[in-house]
Amino acid sequence: MRRGPILLPLILIALGVLFLLDNFNVIDFDLGQFLSTWWPVILILIGLNVLIEPWLYRGGHDVETLAIDRGAHDRAEVRIDFGAGKLRVGPASPGKLIEGTFVGGVRHEVSPDGRVRLRGDWKPLWWWGSWRGRGFDWTVGVSPDIPLSLRVDSGAAEAELDLTELKVTRFELHTGASSTVVRLPRSAGTTDVKIEAGAASVKLVVPPGVAARIKSTMGLGASDIDQRRFPYRDGEYVSPDFDTASNKIIIRSEGGVGSLTVRG
Secondary structure, three states, rough: OOOOHHHHHHHHHHHHHHHHHHHHOOOOOOOOHHHHHHHHHHHHHHHHHHHHHHHHHOOOOOOOEEEEEEEOOOEEEEEEEEEEEEEEEEOOOOOOEEEEEEEEOEEEOOOOOOOHHHEEOOOOOOOOOOOOOOOOOEEEEOOOOEEEEEEEEEEEEEEEOOOOOOOEEEEEEEEEEOOOOOOOOOOOEEEEEEEEEEEEEEEOOOOOOEEEEEEEOOOOOOOOOOOOOOEEEOEEEOOOOOOOOOOEEEEEEEEOEEEEEEEO
């Protein structure tokens, strides 16, 4: 069951009752005088709502499931817009383009050409009762059978993205104050990876047998690259067999005050 906001409906009901009693001459109600006298009480009620509302909604997050068939698509483009909370991405079941469980709700858009967008079911910040003191918790499966372009946009999130068995040929991560671990594909041919991170910690894991070329540009952050596997040369970290490898990953990273770690 979806739980709606609490405070605003109560205020509207109370005002409706007062106006109704005024119409029947039961009381003499003047909205301007009421607000000029009692407006501090409204602020107190809003503050109380912010304090107690997470307790009222404890265990009350919406839980949705979603399954989208792959159909005849021979490739797909998937975008995940995720706010705050926990995000897990991995392979979907055979025949499915997308499937998953979404605590907090999800909105999805599907185009005939195989483009899918998943978005958090956010409510406006001014809508009292929408703030519940915690974020989303998503587990998303993506088809491992066809080439994919995958983009993830996240905010204050803890993300575990296991792309090992996926045929991701292009991957983009745009993230803010988050902690993200990405296990990159092991048999997708050439995978282009673009990372844009703010105050974030991003760890990339390159599977054994996969070559990589890494270029990192950090602001006040730090890069920690496994130079035994990816030696530094000419401003990049490059696997010795990069040019001849059948499976390779090209990584470009831009960061602010966070950190980038690349391991084998």
